[in-house]
Amino acid sequence: MMEATPASYRESSVPISTSAPAPGTTDPAIIRNFCIIAHIDHGKSTLADRMLQLTGVVSERNARAQYLDRMDIERERGITIKSQAVRMPWTVAEDNAAAADPGSYVLNMIDTPGHVDFTYEVSRSLEACEAAVLLVDAAQGIEAQTLANLYLALGADLHVIPVLNKIDLPSAQPEKYAAELAHIIGCDVSEVLRVSAKTGLGVANLLDEIVAQTPAPTGTADAPPRALIFDSVYDTYRGVVTYVRVIDGKLTHRDKIKMMSTGATHEMLEVGVISPEPVKASDLGVGEVGYLITGVKDVRQSRVGDTVTSQHHGATEALGGYKHPNPMVYSGLYPIDGDDYPTLRDALERLQLNDAALAYEPETSGALGFGFRCGFLGLLHMEIVRERLEREFDLDLISTAPNVVYTVLMEDGSEVVVTNPSEYPNAGKIAEVREPIVKATILSPSDYIGVIMELCQSKRGQLEGMDYLSADRVEMRYTLPLAEIVFDFFDQLKSRTKGYASLDYEPTGSQASDLVKVDILLQGETVDAFSAIVHRDHAYGYGVSLAGKLRELIPRQQFEVPIQAAIGARVIARETIRAIRKDVLAKCYGGDITRKRKLLEKQKEGKKRMKMVGRVEVPQEAFIAALSSDGGPTDKRK
C-alpha cells in the first residue's frame, strides 16, 4: 500500500511559496475566497489555469491544460463535475489599477460544477465563498445556466465581479455583452472587466480586483470549530477526501471530528490545502479552505452541505442549508449479457463510494432480466454514471427510458411512491397522481420566442414571465413537468432554436396531473421495459410511436404477433407483425454446406441473445433500439 501511494497526498517537500502565509496561521483579513461562474465553454478552466500560472502555483511547463478538471470524462466533455479548491498566494503591487491595498494575500479559488443536475453542489460551493467572478464569453453572452448560477450567487449574498472573456476573438462584441451583464446585475458598464484567459490579457488585473472587491472572511477564531463540506471525493489510496471551508474556530490534525447531520465521529488523519497538489498542514483556521482525510471509504459518510465540528466541545448548531440529495430521475440499468450482473453490482457499489447522489436497488424485468433501478440527480448525472459504468468497468448496458418520481394518492388515503412504471397501482382506486415540476429558465435570441412558446405549450408548460436581457436576447421563465424535460425537451429546444437557446431548471415541487400508465403488450403479454407514465393527452402518441417502432424492430415470427398499447384494459393503439412466410435458403450446393452449418451455429448463438416475451423472440437489439429512441433523452446537454 505504502509504495503505491501516488504523488498526491504525499507530504510535499516543496513549500507553496517561500513567502506565502502558512495554512492555519493565516490572518483572515488577507484571505479572499471566490469562485468562477461560467457556462461550459466560456473559458473558466482556461482562466483558472492562467491564474495558477500567474500566482506561481503551477509553472508554465507543468501546466496541464485545464488542470482542475481531473476526471477523464470531465476532460472529454469539457465540463467540471466535481469542484475543487486551490489556494494561491498573490502579492498586490503598489499603485495597482484595481486600487487594492498592496501586500500579500491568499486567494482560494473554489471551482464549481457547471451543470443543472448539480445545483445543490453549486450552492454549497458558493456558500464557501465571499465573491463570484461571473465569466461570460464576449462573443456569446450569458447562458441560462450561468444566469441560474448567478441568481444562486446573489441569493447567497456573494459579491459579483462581472468579467468578459475571449475579448481577443474577432467575433467578440464586448460593448453589447458588457451592457447585457451590467443590465442583469445592475452595475455600471465600466465595471465589467475584460480579459482574455487564453492570452492572459487582463488576468493579473483581475486578481487585483478580486483582492480589492472580495470581502475578507469573518468568523470567530476562538469559537468551537465549524466547517462547511462543499465537496467530497473518493480517492483509491486515501479513502474519502473532504473539502471544507472553515467558518469558525480551527480544525487541527489528529483532532476527533463530528459530522453534525449524522453525529458520526472520525479521527482526522490529515488536513491540508490544495495548491494545486495536496499539501499537509497542522491546522485550518477561520476563512481557510482545504481538505481533510479521516479514512472513511464512502462519500455518503461525508456529505456535501454537512457541518464538521470537533467531537469534544464541538459546536451545537450546524451551519444550515444541508439537504440530503434526492434522486430526481430513475432508470433501469441492465447488463446486455446476463453474466455481467455481478460486475454491474460491484461497479455501482464502487461508483457510489464517490457519488453520494447515486441510488440503486436490484430489480427484475421480465423482458430484460436482472438489473438495477438507479436514481440520479438528472439526465447528465445519469449519462455520466452510465458512461463510467461502460468505460471503467467494460460493461454493455441497456437502460430503460428515464422516468421521474410520481406520487399516487389512493382513494383509501394511502400513498404510493412510483419510481418505476411497473409499480404504478392499477387504475380505478387512484384519487390523484402528482408529478414533480421544475422552474425552467430559457435564454434565447428573441427570434425564437414563438417556437419556444409552442414547444413549452406542447410540453404542458406554464409561462411565468419573460424579460429582454438586451435588444435581441430574451429570458423566458416556465413551470414545466420534470417528466417532459426528462423526455425530449432539451433536444427539441436545441433543434428548434438551431442550438441557440440554453436551458436551466430547478425543482419547485409537484402538481396533480392527469397521468396514465401506458403498457405495451406483445401477443397479449405486457413488456415491462416499455411501460411509461405519460399525460393522458400524450398517451396515444406514445403508444402509436412505440408500437410502430417495435413493429419495425421485432423480426417476423412463425405466427402473427399483435403489438398493443393499452391504458389498463383499454387498447389505444395496435400494430401487427405478420407471420414470417419464408425462412429457407434456396440453394445448397456442395460448397455451401460448411457455410450453412456455420450459419446455423451462429443463429444458435444469436438465439441466446433473444429475450422471450411469451412465445415471441425479441432480439436484444430491438430493446436497445426502442429504448434509446430518437424521442428519448440523449445527452451532451449544454
Place this chain on the structure above:
Amino acid sequence: MPSTLPEGEPAPADGSLPEAALERVGTRPFGFYVHVPFCTVRCGYCDFNTYTASDLGGAVAGASRSTYADVAVAEIRQARKVLGDVDVPVQTVFFGGGTPTLLAPADLARIVAVVDDEFGLVEGAEVTTESNPDSVDAAALAGLREGGLNRVSFGMQSSVPHVLRVLDRTHDPDRVPLVVRWAREAGFDQVSVDLIYGTAGESMTDWSDSLASALACQPDHLSAYALIVEEGTALARQVRRGEVAMTDDDDLADKYLAADEALKAAGMGWYEVSNWARAPEAACRHNLLYWTGGDWWGVGPGAHSHVSGVRWWNVKHPTAYAGRVGRGLSPAHGRELLHQEDRRVERVLLETRLHQGLPVDVLDPVGRAALPSLVDRGLVGAGALERGRVVLTTHGRLLADAVVRDLLG
C-alpha cells in the same frame, strides 16, 4: 460455390488425407465436381467464384480457358494418388461454374475421359454440365454428348426480357427452347432448366410466364431458386444504394407456391426444396450425393471436396490454383475434419430439405421433442412421421431453416 471460403485448418501441401478417412474411401457413392471459373459477363447477382477475361487480365499459364483442362486433368491425377489404389468408381461428374461450356467440348470430354481412365465411371454414370443458352449451339451440344456428357442444365433464369436485364443475363429468351431441342437431338438423356424468382420488377405474371415457358420445353428436371442478394455482389451494392429493390419474403413465398403448383400440374414432383423432377430417376444424382453425405472430389479453383468426413476447399484464384497444381502441390487452401456431431447436424440440415426426408433416428432427444409442435404447426407431415421420417409440408418447405433450427435445438 460462394466466393468466400470458410475458415478451417490449413490443408497439407500434398493434399494427403488422414488414415481414418482413407480407410473409408469407396464405402460411399463417389463423384467429381469440376469448377470452370470463366464467364463472358459477370452477372450482378452472382457470388460464385468466376472470372471474365478482363478479370484475369489476359492469359496466365493454366488460368486461361485454353489451358484450364490441362490443370484440371493434373488435379484429377493428384486425386488418384491421394486416394490410393482403392477402387472408387465414379457415379457422377458435374461441370459447374462459371460457364463450363465456354470451354471447348473436347476439353470437357478429355476431363471426363481422364476421370474414367483414373477411376472408372460406373455403368450409366450421370455426367452433367451447366450451360448458358447463348454459350452453346447444336454442334457444341453434339460434341459434348459425344464426349460422354449425358445431362445438361441450362441457366434459363427467366423468360421475361426486363427480368433477364436486371439479372445481367445476356441470352435471348427465345433461344431456350432452341437449345433444349438441340440437346434432345444430340441425345442427352436428361435436360434441366434453372429459374430464378424474386428479381426486382418481376411481377407474378412475369413469373408465371417464365414457369410456363420453361415447362413448354418439357424439361426432365427444373430448379427454381429464390434470388439471394449476396454480400459483395454488384446487386447487393445496387440494393444498398437504393437503385434496385431488396427481395421481399412475401413475394418469394407467393412465387414459390406458384412454382410448386405449376410444376405439380405439369407432372413434376419436388425432391428437394428448390428442385423438381419429372420422375424420381430424373432427380440430379450428383446433387443428391451432396445432400446425402456422399463423397466427391471438387476440381478447380475454389472447389469444395468431401471425402469420408474430411472437407476441403481449393484456393480461389485461377492463377494461384494453376500455380499450385503446376508445382505438383495440392491446391487445397484449408480443410475441416467433421466430427460425428458435425455430420449429424449436416444430415439434419440437408436431409430435412429432401422429399425422402430425414430418418427420425438421426435426431437427438431435443429434436424429437420438437416434432409434435412442428406437426401441429403444419410444418412437418404427420403421415411420413409415422413411417419414421421427417418430411416437410409445402408450408414447411418455405420455413425449412426454422424447422431445422427447431430440430437441432
